[in-house]
Amino acid sequence: MLPEEMIGLRLRERGWTVATAESCSGGLIAHRLTNVAGASAYFLGGVVAYANSVKESVLGVRPESLRDHGAVCEIVAREMAEGARRGLGADIAVAVTGIAGPGGGTAEKPVGLVHMAVAGFSGTRAEHRVFAGDRDAIKRQTADRALDLLLEYLA
Numbered sequence: 001m002l003p004e005e006m007i008g009l010r011l012r013e014r015g016w017t018v019a020t021a022e023s024c025s026g027g028l029i030a031h032r033l034t035n036v037a038g039a040s041a042y043f044l045g046g047v048v049a050y051a052n053s054v055k056e057s058v059l060g061v062r063p064e065s066l067r068d069h070g071a072v073c074e075i076v077a078r079e080m081a082e083g084a085r086r087g088l089g090a091d092i093a094v095a096v097t098g099i100a101g102p103g104g105g106t107a108e109k110p111v112g113l114v115h116m117a118v119a120g121f122s123g124t125r126a127e128h129r130v131f132a133g134d135r136d137a138i139k140r141q142t143a144d145r146a147l148d149l150l151l152e153y154l155a
Contacts (some may be wrong), residue, residue, distance in 0.1 A: 003147040004032045010154040011042040011092075018150070019081040019090035020046035021059055022053060023071065024098035028143040044088045049080065059083030059095075072097050074126045081119035081126075091106050092120035094150045100138045114142045118153040125153060 011018055020030045030046035033039055047058055052071055055061040060083035065075045080095035098114030105111035110130060117126040127149065133143040 002036075003144070003151050004036050006136045007033065007147065007151055007154065008039060009044060010151070012038075014091075014154075015091070016091035017044050019044045019084045019088035019093040021084035021093060021095035022046060023050055023055070023080075023096060024100045024147070025096050025139050025142045026050070028139055029094060029096065029146050032143055032147060036117050044090050047084055047087075055080060055097075059087065070109070072099055072109050072113060072115060074117070074128065077115035077117040077128075078119070078124050078126050081117040081124055085119045089117050092118065092150070092153065094118050094145050094146050096142050098138070098142060100135045100142075102135060112138050114138070114145075116146050116149055118140070118149055120153060125149070 022029055027048045034045050037061045049055045049059055051065050059080050061076055061079040069075055071073045077095050077097050081093045085093035096114055099105050099111050101111035112131040117124055131138045
């Protein structure tokens with residue numbers, strides 16, 4: 001069974017809803033969640049917040065978080081998840097922000113660096129990974145891990 005199918009089952013069992021906030025994955029997580037028949041019972045919606053201005057205005061990411069740490073960091077991932085949960089009225093939300101490449105990386109924040117977070121009733125959990133490959137591979141790996149993180153949160 002695919003992770004998105006397991007997520008759907010667990011959300012239905014609990015009567016919970018989910019939302020997404022995505023930057024580097026460009027909506028791929030929402031796409032995967034909505035590929036499951038009946039997802040409208042638990043998937044409320046998602047925000048693809050590529051621009052920092054959208055992260056601030058739609059998701060409530062604090063300007064100082066972006067200014068002090070940049071868009072690709074744990075605090076921004078946490079604030080994106082919490083903002084999606086609050087703004088879309090979901091029980092749980094997952095967020096990702098990262099550098100999919102091929103450009104944009106630095107020694108401190110290399111191409112493939114992705115921060116992700118899940119916000120829910122028991123607080124917000126975050127992690128980061130550095131994925132390898134081209135832009136498509138990084139996006140796929142980001143979506144895979146974000147769905148796994150969501151599934152772990154629901155376990």
